[in-house]
Amino acid sequence: MKVLMLNLFFVTFSFAQAGLLPLPDRAPSPADNPTTRAKVHLGQQLFFDARISATGTYSCNSCHDISSSGENNLRNSRKPDGTFSRHSVPTVWNSAFQNAYFWNGSAASLEDQAEGPLEEMGLGDTGRVVKRIAQIPGYQSAFAKVFPGETPAVSLPHLTKALAAYERTLITPHSPFDRYAKGDAQALDARAKIGLDLFISVGCVTCHGGANFSSAELKRFPLFPGTSYDGEAANYRVPTLRNIEWTAPYFHDGAVATLEGAVDIMARAQLNHPLKPDETAALVAFLKSLTGEPPSQRLPRLPKLSSPFGEN
């Protein structure tokens, strides 16, 4: 018993000392946008509403798929205006625990982030998105209830606040790593435990830390030559590694199809530490232990349109 407890203590201590944390059950909310049940519900409706796109077929969920990986597993995504995104879509799962949004880290909060996709809905500017939402009677009353006394009730800041409040609930708990971090020594198998040790010792944890295996700071990539990214160095936000097994293809350009390939490139480009095949396999086993359980949720019902927008 004493040995077991010492062992547990040691394990917990080592990854906690390295800065890795289990995923919280709830995300904190900013002082100016407290999470409320009604706001989350409104945000979910907006997230699933394709009426915010020029084509009427794109919602937030079209690219950040809540039924799936929180993204779309594509290199680039065709946008409502027919053009393709330059970068691979990041997952919305656990985005509450990110500190930098978009691949270039140009947004510092979920509220700021939400403006970006709204601008890409093919309606020219976000003003037309707001106008469409304001034209739906059920949204008028819902916004007035969620943001009492603030006029106009339907506004871009209110849209992004509601979307952010919903996104803060998109948390995937109960991954094997989280169960391990909370004391279940059996939650990781031997190979994944070797992978965790490697993750810390070779330096992955330097950038991929905290509860979300991410970082608040932008990082230069690549740092070392010898990969297909030579000569393309730029500063990127650090993507979460949670559910990474489920979010192929990898990197900002979605050019890498497998987790093994991504680990190999990161080890060389960022750590100048080429891995042996069994080390890569152990790291991949550990990374797969970061796959959590998306919460079950009800499909929202969207408020009815009183008359069509008269555009396609």
Place this chain on the structure above:
Amino acid sequence: MKVLMLNLFFVTFSFAQAGLLPLPDRAPSPADNPTTRAKVHLGQQLFFDARISATGTYSCNSCHDISSSGENNLRNSRKPDGTFSRHSVPTVWNSAFQNAYFWNGSAASLEDQAEGPLEEMGLGDTGRVVKRIAQIPGYQSAFAKVFPGETPAVSLPHLTKALAAYERTLITPHSPFDRYAKGDAQALDARAKIGLDLFISVGCVTCHGGANFSSAELKRFPLFPGTSYDGEAANYRVPTLRNIEWTAPYFHDGAVATLEGAVDIMARAQLNHPLKPDETAALVAFLKSLTGEPPSQRLPRLPKLSSPFGEN
């Protein structure tokens, strides 16, 4: 009491004699595709899975929105290949009770219908849709369970059977008309009752009959001159009038924005019976009594992709 019962009897008798029926709670299934819980679940997953489209952003739900009217309230829809549909999208709600699918009635069952949208997913042909689904391990096991002993488990007929089984559950009960038809005389107000009488007496019911206010036969439209459709006569399936309040814009071309406008055109083009404004208002009040309650459902979880498709 005797008066009330007589009145109830008379009312029930009059619309039932005219061929109008309350909406059944469940839809019958064909002998070769019995509805089972596991098949419905699989069909729901497929319905929400955008991986069946070339862009990775279009699922069945993108145009037939289950969070909303079962369609997208647009005149035309941009398809994954960037082109626009010729016709307005019909609602999937209560499609179990249709007998003719597509505006030209070219499919006679939900199973046949499901092939059409799969062909339009921008992947060239349905063979590539099937190949993508077959590449997802969770679907392989689900299809094998739902269609035991039938190889290959993942096939186009199995995809369309699962989709059809799910669609047969998409029923919107508890409309005011249905409550009225089941004996609640207060479920329709005075104007809606006048509208119901008109619906029968002017002849709307001739084509829009049965439980789904539809018909198994194709009908020529327009029959009489004097509307914007002069000179464009063709044979169309009869769309359901259930939830019609929610499915603007109207007609095959989605050219009519309001229910009043649609009623006016139908009265002239099909019945040669121009309506007075109060008659139109009464018919619209009755038609709004056909709005039911979409069932609450859980957002499906989609099986994980083991490796990306490597295409956009």
